[in-house]
Amino acid sequence: MGSVRAVLIDIDGVLTVSWQPLPGAVEALREIREAGLGVVLVTNTTSRTRASIAQVLAEAGFPVSAEDILTAPAVTAAYLTEHCPGARCALLNSGDIAEDLGGVTVVDGDEGDAAPEVVVVGGAGPEFDYTALNRAFGHLQRGARLVAMHRNLYWRTDEGLQLDTGAFLVGLEKAARVEAEITGKPSAAFFEAALAHVGVGAGAAVMVGDDIESDVLAAQRAGVTGVLVRTGKYLPETHRAASGTPDHVIDSFADLPALLAELREPAEQ
Numbered sequence: 001m002g003s004v005r006a007v008l009i010d011i012d013g014v015l016t017v018s019w020q021p022l023p024g025a026v027e028a029l030r031e032i033r034e035a036g037l038g039v040v041l042v043t044n045t046t047s048r049t050r051a052s053i054a055q056v057l058a059e060a061g062f063p064v065s066a067e068d069i070l071t072a073p074a075v076t077a078a079y080l081t082e083h084c085p086g087a088r089c090a091l092l093n094s095g096d097i098a099e100d101l102g103g104v105t106v107v108d109g110d111e112g113d114a115a116p117e118v119v120v121v122g123g124a125g126p127e128f129d130y131t132a133l134n135r136a137f138g139h140l141q142r143g144a145r146l147v148a149m150h151r152n153l154y155w156r157t158d159e160g161l162q163l164d165t166g167a168f169l170v171g172l173e174k175a176a177r178v179e180a181e182i183t184g185k186p187s188a189a190f191f192e193a194a195l196a197h198v199g200v201g202a203g204a205a206v207m208v209g210d211d212i213e214s215d216v217l218a219a220q221r222a223g224v225t226g227v228l229v230r231t232g233k234y235l236p237e238t239h240r241a242a243s244g245t246p247d248h249v250i251d252s253f254a255d256l257p258a259l260l261a262e263l264r265e266p267a268e269q
Contacts, residue, residue, distance in 0.1 A: 003203065003204055003263075004037065004204060004205070004206055004225070004260060004263055004264065005037060005038060005200045005204040005205070006037055006038035006039065006040065006195075006198040006199075006200040006204060006205045006206075007032055007037055007038070007039055007040075007205070007206050007207075007208060007256070007260075008040055008042050008191070008194050008195075008198070008205055008206065008207040008208070008219065008224065009029075009039065009040070009041050009042065009207075009208050009209075009253075010041075010042060010043060010185075010207075010208065010209035010210060010211070010215050010232075011041050011043040011045060011053070011057070012043060012045055012155055012156070012210075012232065013155065013156050013209075013210035013211075013229075013231055013232015013233050013234070014208055014209060014210050014229055014231065014232060014253050015029070015041075015057070015062065015253060016057070016060070017156055017157065017158060017231075017232060018157045018158040018159075019056050019060070020060070020158070021060045021061065021062070022231055022252060022253060022254075023252070023254060024252065024253070024254025025062075025252070025253045025254060026060065026061040026062055027254070028253050028254045028255075028256055028257055029062055029063060029064075029253075030063055031257045032256065032257060032260070033063050035257075035260070037260075038198040038199065038200060039064070039068055039198070040068060040069070040070055040194050040197050040198040041053075041057075041064060041068055041069045041070065042070050042185065042190070042191075042194045042207075043069070043070070043071055043072070044071075044072045044123070044149060044150040044152055044184045044185050044214070045071060045072070045123065046071070046072055046073055046093055046094070046095060046097055046122035046123030046149050046150075046165075047094055047095030047097075047123055047125070048071075048095060048097070049071075049073075049096075049097055049099040049100050050066045050069045050070075050071055050074060050099075050100055051066045051099065053066075053069055053071070054066040054068070054069055070190075070193060070194050070197050071097075071100055072122070072149035072150055072183060072184030072185070072190070073097040073100040073101055073122065073149060074100045075149075075183050075184060075189070075190055075193050076101070076104075076120065076122075076147065076149050076183040076184070077100060077101045077102060077103060077104050078193070079147070079181075079183045079189065080103075080104050080118065080120070080147065081103050081104070083181075084117065084118050084145065084147075086105065087105065087117040087118045087145075088105050088107045088114055088115070088116045088117050088118070089104055089105060089106050089107065089116060089117070089118045089119075089120045089147075090106075090107060090108070090116035090118070090119050090120065090135075090136065090139055090144070091106050091120045091122065092119065092120070092121050092122065092127065092128065092132055092133075092136050093120075093121070093122025093123055093125075093127065093149075094122070094123050094124060094125025094126065094127050094128070095122070095123060095125065097122065104120075106120075115139065115142055115144070116139050116144050117144055117145065118144055118145045118146075118147055119136045119139050119140055119144050119145070119146050119147070119172075120147050120148075120149075121136070121146070121147070121148040121149065121165055121168075121169060121172070121180070122148075122149045122165070123149070123150075123164065123165055124163060124164050124165045124167070124168060128165075128168050133168060133171075133172065136172060137172060137175055137176055140172065140176035140178055141176055145178075145181065146172065146173070146176070146178050146179070146180045146181065147180065147181045147183060148165060148169050148180040148181070148182055148183070149165070149182075149183055149184045150164075150165060150166070150182065150183075150184040150185060150186075150214065151165060151166040151169050151170075151180065151182060151214075152164040152165060152166050152211065152214060153166040153167055154166075154167070154233060155232075155233055156210075156232050156233045161233065185209075185211075185214045185215060185218055186213060186214040186215075186217075186218030187218075188218075188221070188222050191207070191218065191219055191222040191224060192222070195222075195224070201223075202222055202223030202224045203223060205224045205225065206224065206225045206226075206227055206260070206263075207219035207220075207224045207225070207226050207227065208227045208229060208253060208256060209226075209227075209228065209229070210228070210229050210230075210231055210232030210233050210234045211232075211233055212228055212234075212238060212239055212242045212246060213242060213243065215228075216228045216246045216247075217242065217243060217244045217246070220244065220246075220247060225247050225248070225263075226246050226247045226248070227246065227247065227248045227249070227250060227256065227259065228246040228248070228249045228250070229249075229250055229251070229252055229253055230249065230250070230251050230252065231251075231252050231253070
């Protein structure tokens with residue numbers, strides 16, 4: 001489709017809500033695949049491994065495998081291996097992501113253990129109670145680095161918007177007077193990893209997401225064409241108050257093949 005050679009796609013709120021396919025999403029992804037475009041699913045989801053995400057999506061009919069998926073935990077593991085090799089990491093996360101944290105030394109951080117050198121914050125859930133957050137605060141006061149997989153404030157489920165990591169991360173940063181190192185979206189490193197994963201340059205890629213700041217505008221800052229969908233966590237007021245303007249806005253992922261066809265036309269004239 002013209003100069004567009006690959007599509008970076010957020011999952012939650014774009015392809016699915018509560019892991020149920022949104023209308024037309026399966027068919028649209030098949031059409032994009034059949035057009036020969038590279039596809040990488042880029043997600044801040046921290047409750048599932050790449051393999052389990054691929055299984056759920058494949059069972060719903062999406063033409064994807066684990067190799068097509070890049071998660072915040074997987075990118076975080078690579079980041080920690082490069083920047084904090086061998087460090088003892090205390091993990092605060094909802095869900096089992098051990099499979100995607102290969103090479104990372106995860107410790108409990110309980111009294112009597114060697115103090116964690118890094119506090120790693122993943123996705124929020126019931127585990128983010130006072131005891132866990134206060135324990136993380138203690139580690140940070142003793143000099144541990146703070147690494148967060150993302151700072152999303154909320155996400156959408158079939159029960160509506162739910163609080164996410166960002167709502168708690170701000171408190172930890174303020175209380176401990178530290179700034180988190182972000183490894184997932186909206187970090188530039190995450191988009192660089194996604195482009196490397198699919199083997200194209202930024203100018204040949206399109207990013208599709210429902211989070212105008214973390215998905216779309218962050219991708220545009222990395223040189224990727226941004227497409228905002230009006231599904232998932234999309235809110236008109238958030239759109240109006242955003243720090244920038246998306247390159248394109250569509251009603252849903254089902255409309256993406258038509259948009260890609262339009263983007264192709266100038267190159268064919």
